[in-house]
Amino acid sequence: MAQARRSAPFYMTATTQFGLEEILAEELYQLGAEIEKIGQRAVEFVGDMQLCYEANLWCRTAVRILRPFAGFYAPNEKALYREVGRINWQDYIQPDQTFAITSVVNNSTFEHSLFVAQLAKDAIVDQFRDRTGQRPSVDVKNPDIRLHLHMLENEVVLSLDSSGESLHKRGYRQQTNVAPLNEALAAGILLLADWDGKKTVVDPMCGSGTLLTEAALIAQRIAPGLYHQGKFGFENWPDFDKALWETVRLDAEQARLDEPQALLYGSDLSPEFIELARENVEAAGLEDFIRFAVRDVKDATAPKGEPGIVIMNPPYGERIGEEAEMDALYKTIGDTLKTNFQGYDAFIFTGNLEAAKRVGLKTSRRIPLYNGPIDCRLLKYELYRGSRRTPAPETQE
Template sequence: MASRAAELYLTATTQFGLEELLAEELRQLGATDLQVGTRVVEFKGNKQLLYEAVLWCRTAVRIMLPFASFAAPDERSLYREVSRIDWSQYLRPDQTFAITAVTNRSNLEHSLYIAQLSKDAIVDQFRARTGQRPSVDPVKPDVRLHLHLFENEAILSLDAVGESLHRRGYRQLTNEAPMNEVLAAGLILLSGWDGRRPLIDPMCGSGTILCEAAMIAQRIAPGLYHQGDFAFQHWPDFEQALWDSVLMDAKQARLEEPQAYLAGSDLSAETLERARQNVAAADLEDYIRLAVRDVRDAQPPKTEEPGIVLMNPPYGERIGAEAEMAGLYKTIGDTLKTNFQGYDAYIFTGNAEAAKSVGLRTSRRIPLYNGPIECRLLKYELYRGTRKGPKEE
């Protein structure tokens, strides 16, 4: 494994559409040789940068350390090549491990079987060399491995994270269709919000967008909310002193004085209570204002300069909800035109048809996904004193 100064080749994964944001986050941390792909960013950095990336990247889902690559056109070659790796460098017999596999355009097509075969090769090596074998724990393993098989070329990686980074740990309760934290942070960063101007979410649901905005404004590292250890803390070359130093720097970076006006509202008192509990769990009550309110009554603060409105309205996936959704999106458009002149508004939606009822011209349309649902982040510039007609579709 690596010394503190050794250069590491690392991989960070993210959601579709957030790759350039993640690359910029890594660049600001000091990563070099960045290569941006679909849902992935490859980069170089030392061990300190790895620790900082796990702690600070708002748009990363996983960060991995690839350590072996080989051709695996069939079962025999896969087992043989995995057996050739000295697994004592990465795993102890008293530790638990799990391996997940993804295959694409390869002779070996069944990912579960590939993972099982690789697991057997690892266990057989330990049993032959030491008489002991590490146990498999698919839920909370000490060491998590990923095997990616593409066109019969295999890459084995150590997962530095463990539980996905989108699970920050502050969300106690969510509504029925929650937006994950990585996507919420991504929407805020895509808007270009500066962390100073007002940010209003008039359909805030369980409050994820507002929590992520507060963390950005107050310079709070999202990894500080992580429950339990990160996976790299179980690696043989883990340096506790370095990790303690990185953690201390992150804790000291937090700004206590509120940096921006952040406000959210929702029509449902029950939903808003969930948001309150999440905000409290994240220790962000000093930075976020919440109120039960219909979207048509949403208002900007009177004294602040114009900021942004960012919302994720329902998509209306129920059968027969088309008219209801058209009415809701028309109400949203009317509210933006009337109450938020001078603001930039962003609507994140998976219902392109309903979005036509907003009645405002979009200045940007960014393709994204919310889980399996294809969505768009729509930007509207709400100029003072002008009413733009509906966009020609």
């Protein structure tokens, strides 16, 4: 019976950030998923329970893996309450478990997602009370069962959240007062750069080291879900297959490569940031794979050996009056790339597209992404060696 349940395929939805959908679809495909649809910030796919577990462990760009189980039309409050109440909730939640509902409402007669979540919660609790005299408690912070309600034009889809804590929170990051890149976005940037996990990576403005930490996870074939804090959501499901999960987890632990696969270098002007980066990398157990130094970006140089990629997420300068400072910084970045990184491919991830013009190099790709609410671009520059690069005439600003 357990074997039949393991192999029966079902629909799932993996959520991600804008711009990473194709990368996530490729990750899922490599795990054996049948891709059904690539949407905005989501990939719909089919797979079995093993794939559900593996997707949570291995997908570097996923935020959540959802398992849809019910859908209906709800034109008004009464209909929403009635339809939620028709589902047999003991198939999904035990009376002694806690649960929470996250709702997303778009183009609907319902204006507030919190109200929709509250109404659905009432319908679930009332059903338990009527049938068993007991009711599961709500715990919005750390529930046993997380439900996701998505309403688009009054069409409702209810899903179980298999992930628990968001997958981008890897758990290796120590307390930080800086605004680092989200880990899934950092991994996505490296995968969008077509980095093969072998070439040298230099981050001359590494901050707290997220790009390089994610690079080390890719290079050493380490599943990011091994750092996941607390239980995954599926571990609290009634059909949780403990033996299968232990096998999947053991396979992931054994896939890790112990010998360094790529040279990874990070530097930053701030000794505090470098100290923080070292702490994060040690927390991830990756200190043997990344070298750090305190250095101004203008002094950054390519290490000896074959050219690789230079990648960075410089400040965007969001405070008023920082325009001149940002222009100067981005010009310095451009000068450093031209002088010290010939033969490399350079990638700059930035939310300051005006200052990025001061880099003074022609982009070969411009990929739209978001860093939180900030509209950003991943800019690629090919830094040719010698005669292949025709110097542009200098223009006085």
